Amino acid sequence: MKNIMIEKKKKAVEDFFAVLPHSISLGMGIDFIRDGEVGMSMPYDSKLIGDPQTKVIHGGAVFALLDTCCGAAAMSHPEQTGPTATIDLRVDYMRPATPSQRIKAIATCYNLTKNVAFVRAVALDNNEEKPVAMAAGAFVTGV
């Protein structure tokens, strides 16, 4: 019975995030969904460049991936029902993402209250030892 619920939830999260126009335009895709934890990634694209001298993609694109991934993690929490919205999100850009590499994000909803989901996330490229960026934010629950 529990497994059926998990599968239904996974399907709901997948369906919700498959149709977001901005996520589609950035080429985002879901890598995995677990209880309160989601992996998402996005391909490198020259149209996303933020600094022409280094060819590094713009922070805003990384922010968008982290925001989406965090929202999905909040939605995939076992006690969360329905969609969610970002209250606030902070991103630390720890190093430039290596040009031409895919960016992966892993988000965890580590606490869920009646009104707020607390989520943190990490963004990685091929060098998984050193994160590209980290995010922490609060999301609305039960919208």
Add this chain to the structure above:
Amino acid sequence: MEKLSPEPVALIKKRRNEALSQLIDSIPYISFLGVDFDRRGDEITAILPFKEELIGNPSLPALHGGSIAAFLEISAIIGLSWTQIWHQIEDPGLDAGSSDNVVKFTLPKTIDFSVDYLRSGLPRDSYARAKVNRAGRRYASVHVEAWQDNRDRLFAQGTGHFLMPLNK
């Protein structure tokens, strides 16, 4: 002694606009999102004209948090760079028509950016203005406010810290 006549306004405007275009055209992500800028003197307003690809939740519909954050971060970077190149633009020794580049600059790098989503972004044009609260030799702190129809009803605000390029 003969008094120098002031520089013609058209020439000043041309140089300022060319400097701003040079800054904007250097960042592909700005054209990806479709961000435009309106300049009045040294004041810059960033404009995000609505388009379908900016939508997050299509059932509401509302702008994606990521497109709002990127819009704010772009406004902050351009606002900060603009204050950094202003003295170059205003230097009367510079001749606007003489070369392809009006100004020389290196973009600041974002250390962190924090976004406060105050209300959902409606499917219409958005505006943002950045305020450089501090720009030191190495670090800068910038605050950005964004609104849609009503200047007093912000729908998002952001604060970011930036690493300033080393001056050559």
